[in-house]
Amino acid sequence: MTRTRRYEVAVVGAGMLGASTARHLADAGCDVALVGVAESGMRANRTVHASHYDVARVSRTIDPDPVRAWLGHQSVSQFAAVEARTGVRVVNPVGHLWVESPEGVSVLASADQRFNLGCVRRSADETKAAFPFLSLDSGSTSRAGNLAVLDSLWEPPPAGSVDPRAHVRAETAAAVDAGATHLVALVDGVVESSDGVTVASDQGTITADRVLLATGAFSEHGISPAAGLDLEYALHTQLLVHLDAVEADRLAGLPSVIAKFADPMEDFYLTPPVADFRSVAGAEARYILKIGGPQNDHVRATVDELVAWFCTDGDTFYADNLARSLAWLLPDLRDVGRWTSSCVTTYTPSGHPFVDQLTDRTYCAIGGNGYAAKCAPALGGLAAGLMLEWSWPTEVDRELFLACFTG
Numbered sequence: 386m387t388r389t390r391r392y393e394v395a396v397v398g399a400g401m402l403g404a405s406t407a408r409h410l411a412d413a414g415c416d417v418a419l420v421g422v423a424e425s426g427m428r429a430n431r432t433v434h435a436s437h438y439d440v441a442r443v444s445r446t447i448d449p450d451p452v453r454a455w456l457g458h459q460s461v462s463q464f465a466a467v468e469a470r471t472g473v474r475v476v477n478p479v480g481h482l483w484v485e486s487p488e489g490v491s492v493l494a495s496a497d498q499r500f501n502l503g504c505v506r507r508s509a510d511e512t513k514a515a516f517p518f519l520s521l522d523s524g525s526t527s528r529a530g531n532l533a534v535l536d537s538l539w540e541p542p543p544a545g546s547v548d549p550r551a552h553v554r555a556e557t558a559a560a561v562d563a564g565a566t567h568l569v570a571l572v573d574g575v576v577e578s579s580d581g582v583t584v585a586s587d588q589g590t591i592t593a594d595r596v597l598l599a600t601g602a603f604s605e606h607g608i609s610p611a612a613g614l615d616l617e618y619a620l621h622t623q624l625l626v627h628l629d630a631v632e633a634d635r636l637a638g639l640p641s642v643i644a645k646f647a648d649p650m651e652d653f654y655l656t657p658p659v660a661d662f663r664s665v666a667g668a669e670a671r672y673i674l675k676i677g678g679p680q681n682d683h684v685r686a687t688v689d690e691l692v693a694w695f696c697t698d699g700d701t702f703y704a705d706n707l708a709r710s711l712a713w714l715l716p717d718l719r720d721v722g723r724w725t726s727s728c729v730t731t732y733t734p735s736g737h738p739f740v741d742q743l744t745d746r747t748y749c750a751i752g753g754n755g756y757a758a759k760c761a762p763a764l765g766g767l768a769a770g771l772m773l774e775w776s777w778p779t780e781v782d783r784e785l786f787l788a789c790f791t792g
C-alpha cells in the first residue's frame with residue numbers, strides 16, 4: 386500500500402464513525418484515505434475487532450438525552466440519502482417501541498414534541514392490543530410486570546433498526562464515489578511530525594497532512610496518539626434467534642424495542658427479524674431476531690483483554706437473563722435455533738464520543754457510548770466539520786465532546 390501520493394486526511398478505522406466521517410470529508414472535496422481492516426470470517430485470527438460486525442442496531446430519535454435525540458434526528462435523513470446514493474439498504478423502518486414507567490415515557494415524549502415525530506403513547510394494555518404478538522404480562526419472570534406501571538411510546542418509521550455492516554458498506558461506497566480512497570489495512574503506527582502524519586500498516590505506509598482516528602474499542606492498538614484516552618468498556622452478551630420465514634412473517638410489524646424496568650438488570654433491547662444472507666450464500670436467507678441487555682459495569686481493559694472477550698460467546702449469566710426477557714416479551718416465539726455472541730461498547734466520562742483535536746495534526750472520533758450506530762452519520766458530520774472548521778452546531782454542547790486522557 387505504500388503510496389507516494391500524500392492525502393489531505395487519513396481516516397483510520399473504517400467502522401461506523403470512520404466511514405461516515407470519510408463520506409462527509411470526501412463530499413466536501415477533501416482528498417481522504419479511509420483505512421481499516423476487513424471483517425474476516427475467523428474471529429480468533431483478528432488482531433482488532435469491531436462493534437459493527439452484527440445484524441442490527443436499534444435506531445430511533447426518541448431518547449432521554451436531548452443531544453442524542455438531536456443527533457439521531459439529524460442522522461435519519463442522512464441514512465436515507467446514503468441509501469439513495471449507493472443502493473445499499475441500511476435502515477429497516479419498522480418503527481421503535483420504548484416500554485418504561487409513565488415517568489420515563491414522559492421524558493421521551495419531549496423528543497417527540499421537539500421533532501414532531503408523530504409518536505403514539507399507549508398503556509400496556511393498549512400496547513398489547515396494537516402489537517398482538519407482544520405480551521407485557523407479569524408472571525413469567527421477576528419483571529416489573531405490573532401492567533399498571535408500564536407505558537409505551539411508539540416512534541413511527543423510519544425508526545426501527547440499522548444494519549451496521551450495511552451502514553459501513555454504504556458510507557464507504559459513497560465516500561469512494563465522492564473521490565475518497567479506501568485502503569484495507571491494519572494500522573500499527575500513527576506518527577505525527579511537523580511535516581505531516583505517517584500511517585504505517587501491515588500493507589505499507591501512507592502519509593497525510595492530518596489524521597482522524599476512529600478506531601472504536603481498539604484505540605490502544607499499536608502506536609497511536611489515542612493511547613491513554615479516558616475510555617471504559619462494557620462487555621456485552623447478546624442472544625441471537627434464528628427464525629424461519631413463516632415465523633418472521635408472523636412477527637411482521639414488530640418494531641425494535643427498548644424496555645426499562647425498576648431493576649436495570651431486567652432492561653433489554655430487541656431488534657426485529659432481519660434477513661441474513663451472509664452465512665448461507667446461495668441459499669435462502671435466515672431471519673435473525675436479536676435481544677441484548679444489561680452488561681457488566683464499565684471496565685478498563687487492554688487490547689488483549691478486549692480481543693479475548695470478542696473471542697467468547699458472551700456470558701451465560703447474561704444469556705440466561707436475556708432468554709427470560711425474550712420469553713416474557715414474545716412467549717409464543719417459535720425459533721429454529723439460538724446462539725449467543727459477544728460485543729463491546731466504548732464509554733467516555735461525559736457519555737458522548739470524543740470528537741476532538743488531540744494534537745496539531747491528529748483528530749479523533751472515538752467512544753460511541755452505545756449510541757453511535759443510530760447517530761453515526763451526524764457524529765461523522767461533527768468530526769468532519771471540526772477538521773474543516775465548520776461551525777459547531779448550537780444544539781450540541783461542545784464541552785461534552787472534548788477528549789480527555791487518563792491520569
Ligand SMILES: Cc1cc2nc3c(=O)[nH]c(=O)nc-3n(C[C@H](O)[C@H](O)[C@H](O)COP(=O)(O)OP(=O)(O)OC[C@H]3O[C@@H](n4cnc5c(N)ncnc54)[C@H](O)[C@@H]3O)c2cc1C
Binds near residue numbers: 434435549621751755
Ligand atoms: C451489542 C451492542 C449493541 C449495540 N446497540 C446499539 C444500538 O442499538 N444503537 C446504537 O446506536 N448503537 C448501538 N451500539 C453501539 C454501536 O455499535 C457503536 O457505538 C458503534 O459501532 C461505534 O462505532 P465506532 O466507529 O466508534 O467503532 P466500530 O464500529 O467498532 O469501528 C471501529 C473500526 O475501526 C477498526 N480499527 C480499529 N483499530 C484499527 C487499526 N489499528 N487498524 C485498522 N482498523 C482499525 C475496527 O476494526 C472497526 O472497523 C451497540 C453496540 C454493541 C456492542
